Amino acid sequence: MKVEIIKCLQDNYSYLIINEKNQNACVIDPSEAKPIIDFVEKKNINLKFILNTHHHYDHIGGNNELKKKYGVKIVGFINDKDKIPKIDIFVENNQTWMNEDFQAKIIHIPGHTLGHICFYFSKDKIAFTGDTLFSLGCGRIFEGTYEQMFASLNKLKKLPIDTKIYCGHEYTLKNSMFCLQYEKNNKNLEKKIFEIKDKLKNNLPTLPSTIGEELACNIFLRAKNLEDFSKLRDLKDNF
């Protein structure tokens, strides 16, 4: 399974996952259709599914056009069935969604939205974490509670440490400044910031990250308890 990173809108990332044997593919969170169509056409990809981590417009904006053009099926969380227009396939927490090309475990990770999910491809150790876990950060709490977000991040922390993390936005550099401000002597973080800057200088995405790197550097995963986490989340909202 190959992952292609597609830049969308200002700072969003959509992802194509491709079965290289037959070029069958899914797109994760198509913010807009055009960059996806351009890539699919250029590489002769058979787009089969849209996987949505949550219902925000910058994650589903391309759904309709892609569905119209390619007849793809839209996959999303069952409780978001009224929030994701034209959704076809409903998935639930802990379910394994599978077909002849792909197999992903669904992990319900509420907080940013109530119906937010992670698609975890366990065979390849790849997780699409949407706007819940960012590299060096986590999403704002819009619909859920601090408790829910903290519990959701704890679920993701339990994935194997070499799991690759692909998230919804390129926020890594800004996030790193926040981590550094509140954890000044983290050598792992210093090393990661050096790598991030190097990637950005070369116009490359800072993703994927890994669970191991996030455990070592992401202050939100390093928070000891709900109280510390909540304080950090408030500080970050005004950072």
Ligand SMILES: [Fe+2]
């Ligand atoms: Fe979002």
